[in-house]
Amino acid sequence: MIRFDSVTKTYPGQARPALNDIGVEILRGEFVFLVGASGSGKSSFLRLILKEEKPSKGAIHVLGQDLGSISTRKVPYFRRDLGVVFQDFRLLPNKSVYENVAFTLRVIGKSRGYVQSAVPETLKLVGLDGKGKRMPHELSGGEQQRVAIARAIVNKPQILLADEPTGNLDPVTSAGIMTLLERINASGTTIVMATHEAGIVDQMRRRVIELSAGDIVRDERSAGYDGQTVRDVEVVPRRGSGEPGESGVPDASDATADSDTPAAAPVVTAAAPKVTPEVMRDAEPLYVEPEATDAVTDAAAEITAAATGTIQVDPEQLKPKTKDAAAASEHLTLAERLGLRAPGGPREGDDDQEVGPTK
Numbered sequence: 001m002i003r004f005d006s007v008t009k010t011y012p013g014q015a016r017p018a019l020n021d022i023g024v025e026i027l028r029g030e031f032v033f034l035v036g037a038s039g040s041g042k043s044s045f046l047r048l049i050l051k052e053e054k055p056s057k058g059a060i061h062v063l064g065q066d067l068g069s070i071s072t073r074k075v076p077y078f079r080r081d082l083g084v085v086f087q088d089f090r091l092l093p094n095k096s097v098y099e100n101v102a103f104t105l106r107v108i109g110k111s112r113g114y115v116q117s118a119v120p121e122t123l124k125l126v127g128l129d130g131k132g133k134r135m136p137h138e139l140s141g142g143e144q145q146r147v148a149i150a151r152a153i154v155n156k157p158q159i160l161l162a163d164e165p166t167g168n169l170d171p172v173t174s175a176g177i178m179t180l181l182e183r184i185n186a187s188g189t190t191i192v193m194a195t196h197e198a199g200i201v202d203q204m205r206r207r208v209i210e211l212s213a214g215d216i217v218r219d220e221r222s223a224g225y226d227g228q229t230v231r232d233v234e235v236v237p238r239r240g241s242g243e244p245g246e247s248g249v250p251d252a253s254d255a256t257a258d259s260d261t262p263a264a265a266p267v268v269t270a271a272a273p274k275v276t277p278e279v280m281r282d283a284e285p286l287y288v289e290p291e292a293t294d295a296v297t298d299a300a301a302e303i304t305a306a307a308t309g310t311i312q313v314d315p316e317q318l319k320p321k322t323k324d325a326a327a328a329s330e331h332l333t334l335a336e337r338l339g340l341r342a343p344g345g346p347r348e349g350d351d352d353q354e355v356g357p358t359k
């Protein structure tokens, strides 16, 4: 489903690679936590899957496609099978909950009838039934993240990527979000989630891929965070190249490193877990009704306001742009940032708008 073959990513002007000769395979239906200290390469890993960045070396296959062979024009079509959730929600502040979720479908040209059935169905799934008319600022942080998740899954993507989705939320609300993600995963969606939250990772016991300075230093099935102190971090030598093919299904033992690779240097992580395992346990049952999460703390509300306050959509950015790639990348619209439309690509009303079914 997702395969990295000896992938190195070095950003321009950087001496050290952000990801260093990574080889890893994520199978259909897995729920994978990507953990590691700040700067270890987690977001770069997710951006490469989205084809927001290109590898400097190596190859990446997602959903059976070699990303290197997908043209820039085709990238928005490829991304329709991927949903993305961010730490700062990235909702359209001047649109209702319903419109925020419908936006995704309208951009890709779904019919009015499809939108009218899919949006309420998805809002119900994420626990926001009856809140479609609310504006984002009228919601708690957890509810805003549920809207963002609804927007990410309304098109039924095969893969959901989440970059610190609980980073701005209080522990109880985070637990509710994790239960929602668990349910989405149980329905067949593959989830890759970058997080610093030790408690969440420990409680969920899913596959953990740990990055340190661009290297995979741990890849374990049903693992915990296991990194509460620097000395506790388990060190696993990096896997060599020679990953199994797209059809090769490694078993659980294959998820750990080859034993004949020389031992790596001790790993230093600096994660500061906010959600402890105790908080996750105390949050039983894990599914928290959205009404129960309305009582966010002032601190959490402040964080939420600060996060959402930065997401202003400049009306100028919604106007049609030229296809000058450099100019377009400096002023991306939300649809472009979400990968729903090629930067600088055609707009609603354009004769050659890129709409229609993905397959």
Ligand SMILES: Nc1ncnc2c1ncn2[C@@H]1O[C@H](COP(=O)(O)OP(=O)(O)OP(=O)(O)O)[C@@H](O)[C@H]1O
Pocket: 011, 012, 014, 017, 018, 036, 037, 038, 039, 040, 041, 042, 043, 044, 045
């Ligand atoms: N656009 C960029 N240009 C140059 N360097 C970058 C860029 N993006 C990331 N980096 C560098 O690549 C390395 C990995 O960054 P990345 O954002 O992938 O880490 P991360 O694990 O997601 O960190 P965090 O937890 O803080 O989000 C860091 O050294 C970072 O400074």
